[in-house]
Amino acid sequence: MRAPCVHPLCTAATQHFGGEPMKSALAVLTVIAVLVAFWYAACVPMNIKGVLVEAERAGAEISTPGARDRRDMSEVGLVLDNRFAIPATWAQDRPRLPAPHQVGIELWKTTLGKKITSKRSLVYHGWVTLSATLLGFAIGTGLGVLLAVGIVHSKVMDMSVMPWAIVSQTIPIIALAPMIIVVLYSVGVQGIIPKAIISAYLSFFPVVVGMVKGLRSPDHMQLDLLRTYSASNAQGFWKLRLPASMPYLFTSLKIGIAASLVGAIVGELPTGAVAGLGARLLAGSYYGQTVQIWSALFAAAILAACLVGLLGLIEKAVLKRMGMAS
Amino acid sequence: MMLVVMAFGVWILGWWINTRLAEGPNAQTRAVKLLIPTIFGVTLLLVWELVVRGLEVPLVILPAPSLIAVRFAGSIPILWVDFAQTFIKGALSGYLIGCSAAFLMAIAVDRWEFLRLGLLPVGNFVAALPIVGTAPILVMWFGFDWQSKAAVVVVMVFFPVLVNTVAGLRETTAMQRDLMETYAASYWQAFFKLRLPAAMPFVFNGLKIATTLALVGAIVAEFFGSPTVGMGFRISTSVGQLALDMVWAEIVVAALAGSLFYGVVAMVEKVVTFWHPSQRG
Numbered sequence: 207m208r209a210p211c212v213h214p215l216c217t218a219a220t221q222h223f224g225g226e227p228m229k230s231a232l233a234v235l236t237v238i239a240v241l242v243a244f245w246y247a248a249c250v251p252m253n254i255k256g257v258l259v260e261a262e263r264a265g266a267e268i269s270t271p272g273a274r275d276r277r278d279m280s281e282v283g284l285v286l287d288n289r290f291a292i293p294a295t296w297a298q299d300r301p302r303l304p305a306p307h308q309v310g311i312e313l314w315k316t317t318l319g320k321k322i323t324s325k326r327s328l329v330y331h332g333w334v335t336l337s338a339t340l341l342g343f344a345i346g347t348g349l350g351v352l353l354a355v356g357i358v359h360s361k362v363m364d365m366s367v368m369p370w371a372i373v374s375q376t377i378p379i380i381a382l383a384p385m386i387i388v389v390l391y392s393v394g395v396q397g398i399i400p401k402a403i404i405s406a407y408l409s410f411f412p413v414v415v416g417m418v419k420g421l422r423s424p425d426h427m428q429l430d431l432l433r434t435y436s437a438s439n440a441q442g443f444w445k446l447r448l449p450a451s452m453p454y455l456f457t458s459l460k461i462g463i464a465a466s467l468v469g470a471i472v473g474e475l476p477t478g479a480v481a482g483l484g485a486r487l488l489a490g491s492y493y494g495q496t497v498q499i500w501s502a503l504f505a506a507a508i509l510a511a512c513l514v515g516l517l518g519l520i521e522k523a524v525l526k527r528m529g530m531a532s
Numbered sequence: 533m534m535l536v537v538m539a540f541g542v543w544i545l546g547w548w549i550n551t552r553l554a555e556g557p558n559a560q561t562r563a564v565k566l567l568i569p570t571i572f573g574v575t576l577l578l579v580w581e582l583v584v585r586g587l588e589v590p591l592v593i594l595p596a597p598s599l600i601a602v603r604f605a606g607s608i609p610i611l612w613v614d615f616a617q618t619f620i621k622g623a624l625s626g627y628l629i630g631c632s633a634a635f636l637m638a639i640a641v642d643r644w645e646f647l648r649l650g651l652l653p654v655g656n657f658v659a660a661l662p663i664v665g666t667a668p669i670l671v672m673w674f675g676f677d678w679q680s681k682a683a684v685v686v687v688m689v690f691f692p693v694l695v696n697t698v699a700g701l702r703e704t705t706a707m708q709r710d711l712m713e714t715y716a717a718s719y720w721q722a723f724f725k726l727r728l729p730a731a732m733p734f735v736f737n738g739l740k741i742a743t744t745l746a747l748v749g750a751i752v753a754e755f756f757g758s759p760t761v762g763m764g765f766r767i768s769t770s771v772g773q774l775a776l777d778m779v780w781a782e783i784v785v786a787a788l789a790g791s792l793f794y795g796v797v798a799m800v801e802k803v804v805t806f807w808h809p810s811q812r813g
Contacts, residue, residue, distance in 0.1 A: 233650030241654075302673065362547070362554045365565065366572035376794035377787040378747040381763070384755070384771045385779050389593050392774075460660070468662045475755050483665075491668035491756055499668050507661045514660045 245306055246296065251281035252303040253295040258284065260298075261291055304497045312501040325481070328505045334482040335470050336509060338398050342405020343466040347459065349406070350413030357414070358421040358447070359439070371414045379407060383472050401473035401482075408469035409462030416458025420451025449528060456521035463513045471506060483509075535586030539579045546575030595777040603777040604784055610766070611785050618763040619789050621678035622750035626685025631742060634690045635735070638697035639723075652698060659691040667753040681753045681762075688749040689742035693735075700734025701727055733808050736801035743793045747786060 259273050269287035270276050276284060285292065296305040304312075313328065320327040353371075357364045383404045390400040424446050432442045474484025483506045490499035550568050558564050577597050583589070584596040591599070604611070641647045667684050674680035704727050712722040754764025763782050770778040805811055 230649040230653070233646050233648075234653050235650075236646075237650035237654055361559070362551045362568075365554045365559070365568040366550050367569075369569040370573065373791055376744055377790035378744060378751055380748050381751050381767055381783050381786045384768050385776065385783075388771045388774075389776070392592055464660045464662070468664055471662055471665060472752055472755075475752075487665055487668050488756070491672065494672075496669070496672070503665045503669070506665050510661050511657060 242306055245303075249301065249303050249305045250285050250292055250295045253298055253301045254281050254284050254288070254291060256298060256300075256302065257291045257294045258288060261288075261294065266290070300494050301496055304500050308497055309500045309504060312497045313504055316501060317505075328483075328486070328501065331481055331483050331486050331502070332505050332509055334398075335401075335467070335474070335484065335506070338401035338470040338473065338482070339405050339463070339466045339513075341398060342402035342469060343409050343463050345402065346406035346409035346466065347413050347462060350410045350458075350462075351417050351455075353410075353414050354417030354421060355443070357418050359443075368418065371411055371418075374411050375415065379411075380404075380469065380472055382407075383469065384475070387473060401470045404473040405466035405469040408465040412458045412461045412465060413455075416454045416461070417451060420454025421447045423454065424450045449530075452524060452528060453521075453530065456517065456524070460514050460517050460521075463517060464510055467506065467510050467513065533586065535582045537586075539582035539586060542575060542578045542582065546571055546578075592774040592776060595780060599777050600780040600784065604781040607778065607781060611781060613761055614763045614766050614782065615785055615789065617678060617759070617761045618681065618750050618754065619747070619793075622681030622753070622762070623685055623746040623793075625678070626682035626750065627689055627742060627746040629682065630686035630689035630746075631693050631739060633686070634693035634738075635697055637690075638694050638701065641694070641698050642701040643719075648698065652695065655691045655695050655698075659695055663688050663691075664749060664752045667749070668756045671753060671756045676757045676759055681750045681758075684753040685746045685749040688745045692741045692745065693738035696734045696738030696741075697731060700731030703727075703730045703734065729807075732801075732805045733810070736797065736805065739797050740794060740801070743797055744790060747790050747793070751786065 255273070255276060258268055258276060262268050262271065262273070269284070270279065295301070296308070298304075301308070316326060316328040320329075322329040322333075324330060353363075353367070357368055357371075386404055387400045390396065390403070421443075428446060428450075429442070432446055437445070470482070471484040471487070474482040475488055483502050486502035486505075487499055490496065490502060550571055553559065553564050553568055553571075556564075580594075581596045581598060584594055595603075637651075641651050664684070666687055667680075670683040670687070671680045674683050708726060708730075709722065712726050717725070751764040751767070754762045755768055758765040763786055767779050767782050770776070770782070802811055
């Protein structure tokens with residue numbers, strides 16, 4: 207018996223969520239509705255102090271005048287004493303927690319409401335990040351598959367490299383990111399390449415480990431059968447091992463692309479890059495533009511969901527074509 | 533040039549020894565299985581050292597391992613303070629809070645079918661998202677000190693642990709649950725005696741993924757603002773000063789902390805799930 211799969215994306219892929227689709231759609235919608243309601247509710251105490259400062263400046267009557275006196279008071283008490291201020295907590299300019307519709311409007315304005323060549327368009331920034339992600343993902347996956355093939359076919363490589371590949375998954379390799387950016391910058395390489403390298407090494411190890419598992423998944427019986435056919439090593443690889451590894455490959459591709467995106471975003475932080483979703487996050491946190499941070503965050507989330515979803519669709523189609531769909 | 537040629541020679545030698553060992557008669561013994569990756573690692577370090585010295589690569593591009601080791605030994609007090617700030621205060625506290633919250637949530641999710649149907653797809657979705665991106669927001673809310681780092685870690689570890697625990701709690705077969713029923717076991721009796729132990733391999737998988745995520749979260753959150761101490765802070769400022777030996781020393785600390793943390797969780801797993809086929813070997 208194999209140890210159960212390690213990554214949430216993996217359990218997501220292999221698990222069946224019972225129940226009728228209608229009921230589960232209803233359940234998901236309920237959970238989302240509760241989350242959004244909670245979000246709106248949380249905006250009130252989170253933003254109340256800022257709102258009261260503004261309201262006081264505008265000359266409104268407030269239960270406790272003076273921002274300094276209010277500093278140590280509980281937010282909930284302030285809300286109850288100044289109920290008139292509640293609507294304003296959902297419409298602040300720079301709230302501590304922007305309301306969902308503010309984030310939605312900002313997302314709309316910066317994606318569809320702007321020309322995509324504009325420096326303020328999230329599509330432009332998203333593309334900067336996405337291109338680095340995809341380039342890095344392609345490099346990382348390619349090298350990862352090659353190394354996995356080497357590991358499966360060479361005992362030396364297996365015994366010397368594989369333990370390090372496994373250990374490397376337990377260390378926060380992303381800590382290397384700032385250094386890679388700066389070092390490559392100092393030798394004159396900048397732009398998409400440094401970010402792609404970070405993306406590549408983040409997606410590299412999951413693919414190696416998953417692919418090795420996949421290429422080894424045919425059991426003795428199947429390998430013996432090919433031997434009785436007197437199949438060569440190469441034939442065994444192309445006709446048995448590679449097809450058998452596909453489910454594993456797709457699982458690790460999904461993990462890898464999520465990691466690649468994180469890599470590209472983090473890669474934009476240290477140099478104070480001017481473009482990309484990471485740069486939007488950083489700029490937003492420098493200038494207190496919370497709505498901008500949240501919209502960049504949601505853009506990143508949507509991007510990640512699309513990438514993983516796309517891979518899921520490809521997986522489904524490929525496995526179905528191969529007759530392996532579960 | 534001499535040194536580069538030597539590096540090449542060392543590489544060939546290391547590979548030759550490993551080939552001999554891997555194909556020799558003792559390849560399956562434990563000692564050899566440990567020895568081969570060690571030789572590979574040492575070879576890599578030697579090649580790195582020789583190439584850097586041979587080509588006179590400047591310090592600001594790639595310091596030699598010996599320089600990193602000297603810097604590591606020379607700044608143990610700084611490294612320790614950074615480690616305490618980032619790992620013990622930030623990552624570990626966040627890990628404990630996040631994992632216990634996720635565990636309790638998983639029990640609730642498992643108890644109520646509706647919650648499971650609704651929350652699990654959302655949890656799976658969130659687990660794929662770049663959650664490190666919440667770091668600037670949480671730093672803004674909780675301040676620059678370790679509390680904000682712990683908050684980032686909580687958010688990062690929550691969903692993987694939740695999803696894995698819920699999957700684990702569904703691991704028992706109908707036969708086993710029926711047996712409990714015939715014993716007239718209450719929900720909690722069946723939970724503690726059957727379903728929780730059966731879930732443990734999954735729970736520990738979640739906990740093991742979470743160890744790496746916790747460190748990543750704590751380090752990356754420091755890139756968005758921190759007191760003048762901490763591993764992420766030291767990495768980003770040392771990169772700015774082009775003191776790459778210090779950066780590498782911190783990376784060594786991060787690597788050690790990450791693998792030790794993982795190792796400790798894996799050891800606890802071994803004790804708790806001693807009955808599982810993957811542990812009996």
